[in-house]
Amino acid sequence: MHTLHRVLLTVGSVLLGNTVSAQRAEATTDLRQFSEQRLRHQKTLGLALGSYALANIAVGSIAAGQTSGQTRYFHQMNVYWNLFNLGIAGAGLLGGRKRSAGGETLADAVRQHENLKQLLLVNAGLDVAYVVGGAYLRQRGDLKPDKADQLRGYGASVMVQGGFLLAFDLVNYFIAKNRGDRQERLLLSAGPSGVGVVVPIR
Structure with missing residues (x-):
């Protein structure tokens, strides 16, 4: 009986150990996929913003030299604005190259995911401020006739760029x-055994 008891205990331990190991391996794979998905999304964000910025810089540079008045200032501000966007996109892509999904713990991955969502929401708030600021510049153009073209052109550009960024940040927030x-x-x-506690992170 003692021998049978020992055999059953040994077999049970081996089976339980294999089950726990398999669950841990599955959790590790899921964690890696979770991290890789976020890193891919961040890379896509950088590439999309960078491409948009380059297109605006190219079009704005050509159009600013071929137009005059309010339209010229509109394209000028598009160039200035998107040089800044290009810098942000480049910094994000360079920073993303240093990160590895394999080296993240669960706490790291969750924190990075929440940080990404918060950053996009904060940016969306700033984008609203840009649109309002652009409208203010346009209004100032009515009060300063000598700078009317510049203020209206710059204001229209800031409103357009802010509107694009607002849509961009909100869409990517909901995707994330x-x-x-x-x-x-x-x-x-x-x-480890398939049972745990959900920790709300909000």
Whole structure:
């Protein structure tokens, strides 16, 4: 009986150990996929913003030399604005090259996911301020006839650029939220034995 008991205990330990190991391996794979998805999204953000900026710089540089008045200032500001956008996109892409999905813990991955969503929301708030600021510049053009073309052109550009960025940031926020939040909840609720505690991060 003792021998049978020892055999059953040994077999049970081996089976339980294999099950836990398999669950841990699966959790590690899911965590890596969660991190890789966020890193791909961040790369796409940088490439999309960079491409938009380059197109605006190219078109604005040509158009500013071929137009006059308010339209000329509109294209001028598009160039200035998108030089800044290009810098942001380049910095984001360079920073993303240093990150590796394989080196992230669950806490790191969750924190980075939440940070991305918060950054996009903060940017969306700034974008609203840009649109309002552009409208203010246009209004100032009515009060300063000697600088009317410049203020109206710059104001229109800032409104257009702010409007684009607002749509860009909100769309990407909802993409990050819808794709990542489900995975985040699954990872937080899955412990080594498949049972865990969900920690709300809001």
